[in-house]
Amino acid sequence: MNNSATAGTDPTLTDKFQRGNVLANSCPSRGILQDVTSRWGVLVLFALLQGTHRFSELRKTITGVSEKMLSQTLHALEADGFVLRTAHPVIPPHVEYSLTSSGREVAARVEELVNWIEVNINPILSARDEYAAHKSA
Amino acid sequence: MNNSATAGTDPTLTDKFQRGNVLANSCPSRGILQDVTSRWGVLVLFALLQGTHRFSELRKTITGVSEKMLSQTLHALEADGFVLRTAHPVIPPHVEYSLTSSGREVAARVEELVNWIEVNINPILSARDEYAAHKSA
DNA sequence: CAGCATCCGGTTCGATACTG
DNA sequence: CAGTATCGAACCGGATGCTG
Numbered sequence: 609m610n611n612s613a614t615a616g617t618d619p620t621l622t623d624k625f626q627r628g629n630v631l632a633n634s635c636p637s638r639g640i641l642q643d644v645t646s647r648w649g650v651l652v653l654f655a656l657l658q659g660t661h662r663f664s665e666l667r668k669t670i671t672g673v674s675e676k677m678l679s680q681t682l683h684a685l686e687a688d689g690f691v692l693r694t695a696h697p698v699i700p701p702h703v704e705y706s707l708t709s710s711g712r713e714v715a716a717r718v719e720e721l722v723n724w725i726e727v728n729i730n731p732i733l734s735a736r737d738e739y740a741a742h743k744s745a
Numbered sequence: 746m747n748n749s750a751t752a753g754t755d756p757t758l759t760d761k762f763q764r765g766n767v768l769a770n771s772c773p774s775r776g777i778l779q780d781v782t783s784r785w786g787v788l789v790l791f792a793l794l795q796g797t798h799r800f801s802e803l804r805k806t807i808t809g810v811s812e813k814m815l816s817q818t819l820h821a822l823e824a825d826g827f828v829l830r831t832a833h834p835v836i837p838p839h840v841e842y843s844l845t846s847s848g849r850e851v852a853a854r855v856e857e858l859v860n861w862i863e864v865n866i867n868p869i870l871s872a873r874d875e876y877a878a879h880k881s882a
Numbered sequence: 883c884a885g886c887a888t889c890c891g892g893t894t895c896g897a898t899a900c901t902g
Numbered sequence: 903c904a905g906t907a908t909c910g911a912a913c914c915g916g917a918t919g920c921t922g
Binding site for chain 1: 766767768769773774777778779781782783784787788791792806807808823824825826847850851854855857858859861862863865866868869870872873876877
Binding site for chain 1: 903904905906
């Protein structure tokens with residue numbers, strides 16, 4: 609699962625060291641991870657994987673997200689270089705959000721995770737119920 | 746929990762229906778997703794992928810996590826059936842945490858995501874700096 | 883060692899109101 | 903349409919003290 613796209617990494621800093629790295633709270637990866645795995649970040653990446661969307665479209669698509677949170681989430685992902693914001697200078701305003709190339713890479717991995725959970729949701733919920741029953745018994 | 750490795754399991758439950766599902770806030774997948782992608786959930790799954798660990802080991806391994814949060818996270822993941830808690834009835838207490846089979850499946854996908862971010866952390870941070878510079882300019 | 887109960891500060895979040 | 907500003911409410915998360 610190595611990628612050649614943007615990996616300009618130092619060879620001395622690979623694999624074993626890198627793997628243990630997120631576990632150190634000083635690691636900057638944690639911040640990025642936060643943005644990506646944040647409550648709405650995951651869903652925004654997932655939604656944008658299906659194509660370009662306008663702000664209001666995203667609001668409708670991602671049920672339950674507030675204006676403020678969507679805006680905030682989009683800003684974070686844009687700053688991390690995962691989301692591209694394109695504003696068309698017309699009235700009324702028309703702004704489109706899409707994934708950058710690195711955005712598509714993370715989003716693809718997020719999608720794998722989300723898909724797995726959705727496909728296996730029933731067994732998971734069953735296990736949870738069983739667990740709850742077992743606890744109370 | 747017998748599913749094959751990848752997400753494309755049951756054809757009747759895949760793709761269009763499943764994909765749009767998390768985006769609805771009524772979808773139970775969101776709850777599971779929260780647990781898995783929570784601040785410490787990600788790191789716990791990642792850490793346990795390397796083998797069984799005791800509570801105190803996890804605390805040392807995952808820098809910055811508090812006792813309370815680790816406990817809380819482990820409970821959530823245990824309830825979802827991703828983590829197995831094994832208490833040895835000795836004094837002093839000896840408790841071990843490991844991944845269940847479904848836990849290994851989610852964790853594998855989490856690992857993919859984490860690894861990608863770590864490998865690409867430098868370009869990402871550069872993009873972020875550039876973005877910040879561009880904003881202030 | 884493992885972990886729960888309690889308290890409490892800080893951040894997050896949502897609803898509302900307002901701007902270009 | 904696409905946001906920002908502001909303000910309480912809710913929740914998160916850390917520190918402490920205590921139990922088996």
